[in-house]
Amino acid sequence: MASQSSNKKRPNKSKKRSRFDSEEFERINSLPWNSTISEEDDAFSFLIGSNDVEGGGFLSLEEIDESEYNLDIAKPSGGSEKKGKTTPKKQKLDTKNEELNDEAKGESKEDTEEVEKDTKQKKNKKKKQKKKKDKINKDAVNKAEGNEESAAVTDENDDREQDSVDETEYYAWNELRLHPLLMKSIYALKFKEPTPIQKMCIPAAAHQGKDVVGAAETGSGKTLAFGLPILQRLLEEREKAERQLTENGEMDEKVAPTGLLRALIITPTRELALQVTDHLKEAARHSNFRVVPIVGGMSSEKQERLLRTRPEIVVGTPGRLWELMSGGEIHLVELHSVSFFVLDEADRMIENGHFHELQSIVDMLPMASKSTDGDSQKTHNCETVSSVQRKKRQTFVFSATIALSADFRKKLKRGSQKSKANDELNSIETLSERAGMRADAAIIDLTNASILANKLEESFIDCSEEDKDGYLYYILSVHGQGRTIVFCTSIAALHHISSLLRILGVNIWTLHAQMQQRARLKAIDRFRSNEHGILIATDVAARGLDIPGVRTVIHYQLPHSAEVYVHRSGRTARAHSDGCSIALITPNDTSKFAALCKSFSKENFQRFPLEMSYMPEVMKRLSLARQIDKISRKDSQDKAKKNWLERNAESMGLILEDNDSEEERVNNHKRKKTTSAQLNKLQEELKILLSRPLQPKTFSKRYLAGAGVSPLLQHQLEELAKQKNPNNSGDVKRKKLMVIGQDCVEPLQALRSAGPQANFNLKGIAEKRKDVNELRRKRKETKKRMREQRRKQKKKLQAGKE
Numbered sequence: 001m002a003s004q005s006s007n008k009k010r011p012n013k014s015k016k017r018s019r020f021d022s023e024e025f026e027r028i029n030s031l032p033w034n035s036t037i038s039e040e041d042d043a044f045s046f047l048i049g050s051n052d053v054e055g056g057g058f059l060s061l062e063e064i065d066e067s068e069y070n071l072d073i074a075k076p077s078g079g080s081e082k083k084g085k086t087t088p089k090k091q092k093l094d095t096k097n098e099e100l101n102d103e104a105k106g107e108s109k110e111d112t113e114e115v116e117k118d119t120k121q122k123k124n125k126k127k128k129q130k131k132k133k134d135k136i137n138k139d140a141v142n143k144a145e146g147n148e149e150s151a152a153v154t155d156e157n158d159d160r161e162q163d164s165v166d167e168t169e170y171y172a173w174n175e176l177r178l179h180p181l182l183m184k185s186i187y188a189l190k191f192k193e194p195t196p197i198q199k200m201c202i203p204a205a206a207h208q209g210k211d212v213v214g215a216a217e218t219g220s221g222k223t224l225a226f227g228l229p230i231l232q233r234l235l236e237e238r239e240k241a242e243r244q245l246t247e248n249g250e251m252d253e254k255v256a257p258t259g260l261l262r263a264l265i266i267t268p269t270r271e272l273a274l275q276v277t278d279h280l281k282e283a284a285r286h287s288n289f290r291v292v293p294i295v296g297g298m299s300s301e302k303q304e305r306l307l308r309t310r311p312e313i314v315v316g317t318p319g320r321l322w323e324l325m326s327g328g329e330i331h332l333v334e335l336h337s338v339s340f341f342v343l344d345e346a347d348r349m350i351e352n353g354h355f356h357e358l359q360s361i362v363d364m365l366p367m368a369s370k371s372t373d374g375d376s377q378k379t380h381n382c383e384t385v386s387s388v389q390r391k392k393r394q395t396f397v398f399s400a401t402i403a404l405s406a407d408f409r410k411k412l413k414r415g416s417q418k419s420k421a422n423d424e425l426n427s428i429e430t431l432s433e434r435a436g437m438r439a440d441a442a443i444i445d446l447t448n449a450s451i452l453a454n455k456l457e458e459s460f461i462d463c464s465e466e467d468k469d470g471y472l473y474y475i476l477s478v479h480g481q482g483r484t485i486v487f488c489t490s491i492a493a494l495h496h497i498s499s500l501l502r503i504l505g506v507n508i509w510t511l512h513a514q515m516q517q518r519a520r521l522k523a524i525d526r527f528r529s530n531e532h533g534i535l536i537a538t539d540v541a542a543r544g545l546d547i548p549g550v551r552t553v554i555h556y557q558l559p560h561s562a563e564v565y566v567h568r569s570g571r572t573a574r575a576h577s578d579g580c581s582i583a584l585i586t587p588n589d590t591s592k593f594a595a596l597c598k599s600f601s602k603e604n605f606q607r608f609p610l611e612m613s614y615m616p617e618v619m620k621r622l623s624l625a626r627q628i629d630k631i632s633r634k635d636s637q638d639k640a641k642k643n644w645l646e647r648n649a650e651s652m653g654l655i656l657e658d659n660d661s662e663e664e665r666v667n668n669h670k671r672k673k674t675t676s677a678q679l680n681k682l683q684e685e686l687k688i689l690l691s692r693p694l695q696p697k698t699f700s701k702r703y704l705a706g707a708g709v710s711p712l713l714q715h716q717l718e719e720l721a722k723q724k725n726p727n728n729s730g731d732v733k734r735k736k737l738m739v740i741g742q743d744c745v746e747p748l749q750a751l752r753s754a755g756p757q758a759n760f761n762l763k764g765i766a767e768k769r770k771d772v773n774e775l776r777r778k779r780k781e782t783k784k785r786m787r788e789q790r791r792k793q794k795k796k797l798q799a800g801k802e
């Protein structure tokens with residue numbers, strides 16, 4: 001349905017653009033291509049983007065605002081652009097026509113005069129061309145950068161920075177033959193070497209023009225693995241077109257078309273789209289390609305204004321993209337120019353809530369298979385376009401967990417490209433095929449058997465449902481170093497623990513899908529800016545979020561699938577860092593956890609080391625916090641109920657009568673007073689407890705424990721311990737000596753020091769489960785037998801009575 005509606009909107013535009021399109025595409029096809037990219041794949045080398053936007057700058061707290069992009073976007077005047085505003089190309093043509101008319105009027109002038117004029121013009125033209133050629137050859141870099149004052153300032157800084165760059169340190173990038181402007185960005189990012197997925201993807205995508213299915217662990221640099229090839233090809237195309245125009249002496253005659261949409265990147269979440277945008281802007285900062293995010297939760301008018309700047313690269317979420325596309329947003333429906341289509345976190349895209357819009361978007365992409373001979377003008381145009389497009393659009397499908405869909409991989413390896421009768425894009429395979437993925441796509445799967453990030457250490461704490469909150473508080477307070485993300489599966493659980501933690505004085509931020517977009521971005525921003533920040537989030541934060549310094553991920557509730565577990569845990573141990581994850585496992589979770597371990601081919605998970613002497617104090621505080629929470633909740637529920645009643649009564653013009661008797665009123669008042677006194681008392685008690693360090697009374701064998709120990713004291717204690725055991729220089733023992741106190745030891749350190757203390761034994765669990773199943777079966781059989789016996793006895797009794 002959706003795609004039909006979109007198709008309805010397209011014929012008009014197609015009619016208006018049909019001549020232009022076919023002319024342009026004829027020209028595209030006639031352009032030669034450089035040796036590194038196959039002729040077939042060189043789609044839009046005629047493009048010379050008018051890139052006047054400075055990249056860089058993360059979209060942070062406020063709504064997307066064009067001012068953040070240093071854009072001076074003209075408000076639409078008079079007829080809307082959608083109705084076919086005069087393009088620069090058309091303006092140029094009009095001017096040319098006027099010139100021709102003028103020339104015709106001047107026919108009466110003498111021939112000699114005309115010849116002189118002609119020669120003069122030719123001379124001027126040659127001069128101009130030479131000047132331009134020199135300029136291009138002299139400084140291609142400056143040419144691409146010199147559009148904005150702000151860009152110039154940044155570039156000046158970058159140039160200064162680049163002067164101090166020792167390029168030999170970046171030699172590992174050499175073999176990837178990236179454009180100097182991209183290398184300049186890489187120097188600025190200080191990425192000394194490409195990550196393995198980048199090493200594999202860039203040659204295949206940028207130089208061989210292949211479609212790519214990429215799978216690599218979380219935080220392994222997949223964004224640039226598809227981002228750099230896109231930018232590389234766009235840069236090469238632009239330069240080639242410029243060179244060719246200069247060589248043909250057409251620089252003056254041909255006007256670069258205003259930016260066409262060249263790359264469409266789709267991500268499952270808004271935060272991820274903003275992050276990918278930011279990342280690509282950093283990579284494109286010297287090449288001047290415009291990258292714009294199109295996501296829900298923000299003003300669509302502003303986004304439409306951003307799109308009117310005709311960015312070459314759009315990164316968006318399916319919902320808002322489709323909303324604008326189906327509304328006929330001109331930049332987004334001109335998909336014939338899209339040469340790069342990316343599905344980031346592809347496996348998430350096919351999940352419920354995403355694929356309908358995605359399917360509609362994919363169906364908008366020009367594909368030869370969708371055209372039929374008998375169709376309208378629009379179809380004819382699409383066919384012209386698609387015959388170019390089918391060969392030339394590159395499709396990239398990326399995810400850390402795509403390899404979990406082994407079926408997809410196998411099929412692609414076999415090169416199966418048969419179109420499915422299936423109309424729904426409910427598998428990555430169908431989705432990729434419909435998006436135009438070619439049979440010879442490069443499959444780059446760098447995930448290991450466990451799919452989990454290499455530098456991630458995983459652990460678990462088995463506890464009762466009752467003690468879960470206590471253990472969470474324990475980890476956050478005893479091991480509060482570095483950033484921590486706590487994942488919940490439900491928003492109710494998120495509210496529950498965030499309320500408790502706030503009462504316990506733990507500084508946290510929350511993130512879930514029911515929050516306003518502005519609040520979501522604010523939470524991320526604040527979390528990002530706090531070195532020891534704690535974020536309590538649902539799975540909306542599970543995918544793609546790249547926040548440096550996340551040291552620990554806690555699974556407060558286990559996720560529903562192995563994929564989500566991988567992505568959640570992948571918020572730590574990113575790029576070259578390490579990190580750890582801790583899963584809180586209650587008896588109800590055991591079999592789910594065992595299944596998870598199995599899907600990662602992991603026999604053992606490490607048990608997180610706990611210093612049990614902390615627990616009495618932890619539980620005391622928690623008990624008080626729970627009581628406070630219960631009273632406060634009841635109070636706010638009562639208030640909300642009263643407000644609701646009052647609001648409704650007011651809206652209906654009614655006056656609420658207080659029907660309570662005097663006695664009831666007095667009792668209510670007394671009850672309120674008692675509750676308030678009780679609340680104050682509990683809060684006071686908790687305050688006293690919180691003012692004391694969370695300190696165990698005894699010293700453990702392994703740890704010298706002391707809450708609130710300053711780094712200096714910690715160091716002195718360690719030195720003291722060394723002096724006491726001068727002979728004991730064995731590394732193993734020294735490693736185990738650790739001083740722990742609040743905010744002293746991060747979980748990863750505690751985990752490493754503990755060694756493989758205890759493991760989650762899958763075999764044991766399987767056996768236990770077997771035993772339990774056997775027990776259940778026997779119990780069932782006994783029950784059945786007893787039922788049978790009772791029935792027989794009943795029958796006998798009835799027969800006796802008769």
Ligand SMILES: Nc1ncnc2c1ncn2[C@@H]1O[C@H](COP(=O)(O)OP(=O)(O)OP(=O)(O)O)[C@@H](O)[C@H]1O
Pocket residue numbers: 190191192193194195198216217218219220221222223224399400543544545546570574575576
């Ligand atoms: N060559 C490189 N050297 C060092 N760091 C890099 C390199 N490439 C990318 N990074 C950094 O690594 C981090 C992770 O990159 P990115 O977000 O692209 O990972 P990802 O594989 O897409 O992760 P996820 O699967 O979780 O989405 C980012 O902070 C990025 O800046």
